Amino acid sequence: MKKKNIFAVVTFPGSNCDRDCVKAVQSLGINTESVWHRSTSLEKYSAVILPGGFSYGDYLRAGAIARFSPIVNSVIEYARKGGLVIGICNGFQILVEAGLLPGALLKNNSLKFVCKYVKLICERTNTSFTSACKRELSLPIAHGQGRYYADNNELKKLEDSGGIVFRYASDNENCNGSINNIAGIINDTGNVMGMMPHPERSVTYLSGSIDGRSIFESMINALETKQ
Amino acid sequence: MKYLVIILPKDEVLDPQGEVILDAAHSLGFKEIASIRAGKSFLVEINNGEDSGRLNEIANKLLSNPLVETFSIQALTPLPEKVRNN
Numbered sequence: 001m002k003k004k005n006i007f008a009v010v011t012f013p014g015s016n017c018d019r020d021c022v023k024a025v026q027s028l029g030i031n032t033e034s035v036w037h038r039s040t041s042l043e044k045y046s047a048v049i050l051p052g053g054f055s056y057g058d059y060l061r062a063g064a065i066a067r068f069s070p071i072v073n074s075v076i077e078y079a080r081k082g083g084l085v086i087g088i089c090n091g092f093q094i095l096v097e098a099g100l101l102p103g104a105l106l107k108n109n110s111l112k113f114v115c116k117y118v119k120l121i122c123e124r125t126n127t128s129f130t131s132a133c134k135r136e137l138s139l140p141i142a143h144g145q146g147r148y149y150a151d152n153n154e155l156k157k158l159e160d161s162g163g164i165v166f167r168y169a170s171d172n173e174n175c176n177g178s179i180n181n182i183a184g185i186i187n188d189t190g191n192v193m194g195m196m197p198h199p200e201r202s203v204t205y206l207s208g209s210i211d212g213r214s215i216f217e218s219m220i221n222a223l224e225t226k227q
Numbered sequence: 228m229k230y231l232v233i234i235l236p237k238d239e240v241l242d243p244q245g246e247v248i249l250d251a252a253h254s255l256g257f258k259e260i261a262s263i264r265a266g267k268s269f270l271v272e273i274n275n276g277e278d279s280g281r282l283n284e285i286a287n288k289l290l291s292n293p294l295v296e297t298f299s300i301q302a303l304t305p306l307p308e309k310v311r312n313n
Binding site for chain 2: 060061064068097103104106107108109110111147149150151177
């Protein structure tokens with residue numbers, strides 16, 4: 001019998017996109033559960049979502065305290081075993097703080113919190129997170145600390161290994177000053193992705209775009225192909 | 228014993244906050260200020276005497292992000308009572 005897929009969405013104190021993530025994945029017919037950050041058990045889940053928000057009030061650095069929440073060690077172990085992990089916005093910040101993805105996310109160049117739709121280029125459609133994506137997507141961003149930074153060595157490694165999955169479509173669309181217009185990256189083994197834009201906020205026509213659906217659909221496709 | 232841990236962005240990392248503060252300083256007439264880097268500091272008190280080197284570890288692991296920040300640690304000599312009360 002086929003294993004039923006269940007997605008986990010982790011809630012940290014200060015997460016505020018966790019319920020949107022649960023609803024977005026549920027809208028695609030997938031059983032999705034909210035998991036409190038003190039939990040340490042992820043065995044029954046087929047994929048883990050670290051949602052957006054302001055975990056621990058962004059104290060110290062965005063994601064820096066959440067990285068020491070009990071569940072993050074389980075997420076690291078889960079990722080090490082090949083489980084699919086996606087970090088969205090604050091979730092991405094937590095993934096870089098935890099060392100599951102390289103680089104850092106710094107204050108936007110403008111020092112402003114930016115909340116709007118941006119155009120993105122999907123650089124790779126051969127990943128478990130993007131196989132159903134179009135080359136050009138329109139997704140909302142909402143962050144004050146989204147300027148992706150990596151030093152020259154790390155950046156070269158990312159560029160050479162195909163680690164960059166999403167870029168802002170132009171310098172104008174890059175409203176945080178991210179190096180090389182980077183909006184989303186994936187790890188070497190292809191099972192951990194982080195992105196600043198919010199796919200969960202664009203899964204119904206009511207919100208202006210349904211391009212976000214394709215990311216969750218890609219994950220579901222990847223899981224079903226694996227079975 | 229108390230220590231001051233000072234965190235600063237690395238030289239090669241753009242610091243928009245520092246630049247905005249520099250602009251404000253210039254518009255207040257402090258034209259002699261050449262640059263400002265914005266960081267943060269932590270006043271840390273150690274139980275039972277001096278730091279054994281573990282402050283370095285926590286500064287590296289938690290207080291700073293070594294990818295983009297540097298830190299320095301200063302031991303604070305206890306100030307005379309009078310000054311402290313101010």
